[in-house]
Amino acid sequence: MAAHTYSYFVVAAxxxxxxxxxxRIARHLSITASNARALAFRxxxxxxxxxxxxxxxxxxxxxxxxxxxxxxHLASELSRTAAEKERAERALRHFVDVGERAKDSPFIDxxxxxFERTSQRQCVLRDAYNSQIKLLTSExxxxxxxxxxxxxxxxxxxxxxxxxDGVYQQALNNVADNVESVTASIKxxxxxxxxxxxxxxxxxx
Amino acid sequence: xKTHTLYDGDSHRWLMFGRDPNKPEKIIDTNQxxxxxxxxxxxxxxGGIELFSAMLTTVIKQVPVDKIxxxxxxxxxxxxxxxxxxxxxxxxxxxxxxxxxxxxxxxxFGMQNINFNAIADEGGSLTLDDVKLVFIPAHYLHSSxxxxxxxxQTGILMSGDIGAAIEADDAPMFVDxxxxxxxxxxxxxxxxMPSNEAKNDWVERVRELDVKMLCPxxxxxxxxxxxxxxxxxxxxxxxxxxxxxxxx
Numbered sequence: 001m002a003a004h005t006y007s008y009f010v011v012a013a014x015x016x017x018x019x020x021x022x023x024r025i026a027r028h029l030s031i032t033a034s035n036a037r038a039l040a041f042r043x044x045x046x047x048x049x050x051x052x053x054x055x056x057x058x059x060x061x062x063x064x065x066x067x068x069x070x071x072x073h074l075a076s077e078l079s080r081t082a083a084e085k086e087r088a089e090r091a092l093r094h095f096v097d098v099g100e101r102a103k104d105s106p107f108i109d110x111x112x113x114x115f116e117r118t119s120q121r122q123c124v125l126r127d128a129y130n131s132q133i134k135l136l137t138s139e140x141x142x143x144x145x146x147x148x149x150x151x152x153x154x155x156x157x158x159x160x161x162x163x164x165d166g167v168y169q170q171a172l173n174n175v176a177d178n179v180e181s182v183t184a185s186i187k188x189x190x191x192x193x194x195x196x197x198x199x200x201x202x203x204x205x
Numbered sequence: 206x207k208t209h210t211l212y213d214g215d216s217h218r219w220l221m222f223g224r225d226p227n228k229p230e231k232i233i234d235t236n237q238x239x240x241x242x243x244x245x246x247x248x249x250x251x252g253g254i255e256l257f258s259a260m261l262t263t264v265i266k267q268v269p270v271d272k273i274x275x276x277x278x279x280x281x282x283x284x285x286x287x288x289x290x291x292x293x294x295x296x297x298x299x300x301x302x303x304x305x306x307x308x309x310x311x312x313x314f315g316m317q318n319i320n321f322n323a324i325a326d327e328g329g330s331l332t333l334d335d336v337k338l339v340f341i342p343a344h345y346l347h348s349s350x351x352x353x354x355x356x357x358q359t360g361i362l363m364s365g366d367i368g369a370a371i372e373a374d375d376a377p378m379f380v381d382x383x384x385x386x387x388x389x390x391x392x393x394x395x396x397x398m399p400s401n402e403a404k405n406d407w408v409e410r411v412r413e414l415d416v417k418m419l420c421p422x423x424x425x426x427x428x429x430x431x432x433x434x435x436x437x438x439x440x441x442x443x444x445x446x447x448x449x450x451x452x453x
Contacts, residue, residue, distance in 0.1 A: 087315060091294035094258050102262040110269030114295050121294075 008200055009082035015136075015196050016075035022189040023068040025182060029061040032178040036157075039171050046165040050172055053157055057179060060150055064186060067143045074139060075193070078132040085125040091118050133200055140194050147190070150183035206256075206263045209378050211418060211426070212359045217242045217336045219361050221420065222263050224375060229255050234374045235284050236422050238363050240356070241268055242334040247275040248292075249354055249363050250285045250422050257288040261295065275300050275331065276319070277340075279365035280348030281307040285422070290315025302331060302340065304350030324352055341410070343367060345403035360417030367407070368435055369393055370424030380425045383434045389424065391442070395451055398444040408440045 037054040040047045095115050102108055157176035164172050206225040212218060223236040237260060238249040246268045252260055264273065273296055278286040280303075289301070293316050303311055305323035312321075328340045341353040346367050354363040370376075370389035380386045398404055419427040419435060427435045 087290060088294065091291050094261070094291055095295070097258045098261045098265070101258070102265050105262070105266045107265045107267075107269040110265060110271055114270055117297070118294050 007086070008203055009079070009086045011196050011200055012075070012079040012082035015193050016072070016079040018189045018193050018196075019068065019072040019075045022186045022193075023065070023072045025185050025189070026061070026064040026068045029057070029064055029179070029182045029186075032175060032182060033057040033061040035178075036172075036175040039168065039175065043164055043168040043172070047160070047163070047168055047172060049163055050157065050160040053153065053160060056149075056153055057157075057175075060146070060153060060179075060183075063146055064143070064183075067139070067146065068186065071136065071139045071143060074132065074136045078129070078136055081125060081129045081132055085122065085129050088118055088122040088125055092122060130204060133197060133204065137194075137197050137201065140190055140197065144187065144190050144194070147183050147187050150179055154180040154183075206259045208263055208267070211238075211361060211420070212356075214359070216334070216358070219356070219359060220267060221378070221426070222260065224378075225256065225259050226374070227259065228374060232256075233284055233371070233423060236420065236424075236426075238354075238420060239264065239267070240333065240336065240338065241272075242336050244272065245274045245333040246272045247277060247331070247333055247338065247354075248273055249277040250279055250365065251276060251288055251292060253284045253287045254291065257291045260288065270295060271297065273299060275302065275333065277301075277331075277352075277354055277363075278303040278307075278311065279343075279353065279363075279422070280304060280351045281310050282348065285365075286311060287314055289319070293317060293319050302329075304344075304348075304352060306350035307348075326350075328352065341414075343407055345398070345400040346407055347397040347399065355414055355416070357415075360415050361420060362411070362414065362416045362418065363420050365422050366393075366397060367439070368419050368421035368424070368427060370421070372424055376425060378426055380427050380431050383427075383431050383438075386425065387438065392451065393423075394439065394442055395444050395446045401444055404442075404444055405440060408436050412436060 033054060036057050040051045040054050095111060095118060099108070099111055154176045157179060158173060161169050161172035161176060206222050209221045210218065211221055218241045220239045220241065221236055222239070223234065228234060232253065232255055235252050235256065237252050240247045248264070276292060276299055278301060289311065296319060300320045300322050302322045302324055305325060308321055308323050324340050326342060326344070328342045330337055330339045336358065339355045339357065341355050343351045343353045343365060351365060353365055353367070368390065370386065371393055372389045416432050417428065419432045
């Protein structure tokens with residue numbers, strides 16, 4: 001998507017949509033974690049090394065779900081603020097236009113408080129928008145860091161799967177694959193969101 | 206956008222705004238109306254978002270912005286009230302009067318500051334300083350929740366889409382030859398108005414009012430004997446037509 005061709009409020013909505021997807025995918029990781037725990041339990045001693053890893057998968061899943069939900073909420077708020085900011089800016093453009101077209105009007109002065117009020121609102125919205133972008137950037141960076149651990153977790157899961165009995169080996173390998181693919185998919189959405197947020201940050205400066 | 210004074214008395218003025226030569230192409234020309242009293246102004250069917258700048262420019266030649274204390278939307282259509290989100294940023298303590306059934310729809314245009322006065326199906330009234338204006342029910346003409354504004358003192362009826370005609374943007378303000386005007390409004394009424402029953406009920410009620418000027422939202426204004434001519438014609442017109450019957 002050539003995002004730079006879109007207005008900032010559209011970009012904000014795209015970010016919110018992508019992060020909603022990431023949240024949905026993160027829920028799959030919870031299912032994978034539960035499956036892994038049940039599987040390790042059934043495999044018994046043959047998968048004793050795998051069992052502690054399932055706790056890590058669970059922790060990663062919980063962290064990812066809560067973190068991505070929080071980020072998703074932040075992105076939705078950003079999108080709302082962006083839309084309101086655009087409304088205020090559009091109104092200001094109209095008021096400037098009216099100010100020029102009606103400069104000889106006997107009641108042109110009555111437009112001044114309207115202009116000031118809307119400018120003030122636009123400033124409040126701009127400040128809120130800026131701080132929401134900063135917060136979103138920091139939360140995305142944190143989540144990306146947390147997801148780095150997922151790669152290690154998948155590798156360790158594969159190593160432990162090798163120790164398991166033949167019947168469980170394939171199933172435990174599938175768990176490792178799931179952890180890897182789900183986190184890769186979340187990462188993809190996080191990274192593309194980071195790029196879009198960066199674009200919004202550049203527009204601010 | 207042109208301004209035309211319909212009435213200028215001691216207690217109030219009626220203005221009509223329209224025939225905007227700079228209107229963007231492909232949007233229907235609309236008539237906006239305003240009643241100005243001592244300390245208040247009522248803006249009726251203020252128009253679409255595309256007209257906002259032109260409308261506000263025209264309005265502040267007549268009144269200061271903060272004097273616009275009331276807005277009326279006869280129904281929910283975009284050419285009537287899609288500019289609401291911008292008026293909402295311009296007006297601080299205004300009230301929008303509109304049919305109750307459209308409140309939750311109209312709010313989609315953006316309404317955070319303006320108050321909403323839901324007009325009951327039976328109608329209602331609004332007193333601006335000493336001037337009483339009456340909301341006349343005109344449901345299904347064409348919208349299922351729809352009102353006209355009647356000024357008993359002047360006999361002016363702002364009739365919304367009733368009496369509307371589709372014609373050139375530079376058309377005269379008043380109907381000058383009723384017969385030749387019929388082709389400009391016939392199809393509009395037959396296609397847009399869905400109910401003969403609602404139409405005849407409206408005609409019956411409006412006949413009891415002393416209407417001296419019938420002011421639609423599109424096209425020309427009817428005055429004097431042309432008001433009666435319009436009511437007779439409208440009463441005899443079959444509406445709610447589609448397909449082949451519409452083209453007859």
